[in-house]
Amino acid sequence: MQNSQHSHYAGAVLLLIISIFSIQFGSSFAKVLFQSHHVLVVAVMRLGFGAMILACFSKLWQMQFRNIVWKNMLIYGSSLAAMNALFYLALARLPLGIVVAIEFLGPLSVALYYAKQKTDFIWVGLAVIGIILLIPFKQTQYAFDWLGALYALGAGTGWAFYIISAKRNTGISNQHTVALGMMLGACIIFPFAYFTSTISSIFNVHALGYFLVVAILSGALPFSLDIMALKRLPPLVFGTMTSLEPAIAAIIGFLFLHENLLFTQWIALCTIISASIGCTYSIQRSKKQRISEIQQL
Numbered sequence: 001m002q003n004s005q006h007s008h009y010a011g012a013v014l015l016l017i018i019s020i021f022s023i024q025f026g027s028s029f030a031k032v033l034f035q036s037h038h039v040l041v042v043a044v045m046r047l048g049f050g051a052m053i054l055a056c057f058s059k060l061w062q063m064q065f066r067n068i069v070w071k072n073m074l075i076y077g078s079s080l081a082a083m084n085a086l087f088y089l090a091l092a093r094l095p096l097g098i099v100v101a102i103e104f105l106g107p108l109s110v111a112l113y114y115a116k117q118k119t120d121f122i123w124v125g126l127a128v129i130g131i132i133l134l135i136p137f138k139q140t141q142y143a144f145d146w147l148g149a150l151y152a153l154g155a156g157t158g159w160a161f162y163i164i165s166a167k168r169n170t171g172i173s174n175q176h177t178v179a180l181g182m183m184l185g186a187c188i189i190f191p192f193a194y195f196t197s198t199i200s201s202i203f204n205v206h207a208l209g210y211f212l213v214v215a216i217l218s219g220a221l222p223f224s225l226d227i228m229a230l231k232r233l234p235p236l237v238f239g240t241m242t243s244l245e246p247a248i249a250a251i252i253g254f255l256f257l258h259e260n261l262l263f264t265q266w267i268a269l270c271t272i273i274s275a276s277i278g279c280t281y282s283i284q285r286s287k288k289q290r291i292s293e294i295q296q297l
Helices: 002-033 039-058 070-091 096-103 105-114 118-134 146-166 174-196 199-203 205-232 235-241 244-256 263-296
Strands: none
Touching: 002 039, 002 070, 002 096, 002 205, 002 235, 002 244, 039 070, 039 174, 039 205, 070 096, 070 146, 070 174, 096 105, 096 118, 096 146, 096 244, 105 118, 105 146, 105 235, 118 244, 118 263, 146 205, 174 205, 235 263, 244 263
């Protein structure tokens, strides 16, 4: 029984890690597209193409529309729209690792809300220290854009609602929830993209291929993995495990976008990773202890 639960938990953590790498590679690729397409156009295509891919794989046409809990579904779709649009608006102004670090305040607040043990606050506090070290308060290669930071905070709020709404019952399967949620998110962003850019630019054959790659790496794949992981992991674990995202984003930004980091920021990466590992270990150990105590009764 314990081995089965351990495998169930370990599998969910693995899904989450794959999701994190996928979405950060997709984000670095999307930032390159900002040179030729408006930020909101990229956000719409990310969600729209991702929704179409998932709709085909999940056979969305077989979904039972009468079973949909539209209130929860709309909250989920709106959170995806806010998280994606505001994230890309911030990414156009700040380095990838910095944007993800600020955005992470959203899931971190969820982790803090669900914290119950004293050790939980230690790991969350360690993640906070890492995030503070990651933000370049002094002038570096990049000027710190405060509007970009506000966009990132907004994206973090969307991320927090995404974590909470993904655990709510929508009346349909996980895959159908993600596909329909991404469709709703794309529809919400589309009017803003239409009035701020030239939509016709997306119909370039080469551009469609790039949008498809972004949609898979940053949309269809990670959101599908996230919702599966969320069903198996406590909100605290999910919230603190995602503290890996700023570290991974900073490394990918350095390797692929040539966004250099300060020495203190590399220390921050180690701090954030330590918080993630520590939280996962302490929660798993606590679960084992509770199971052992129940068996002894």
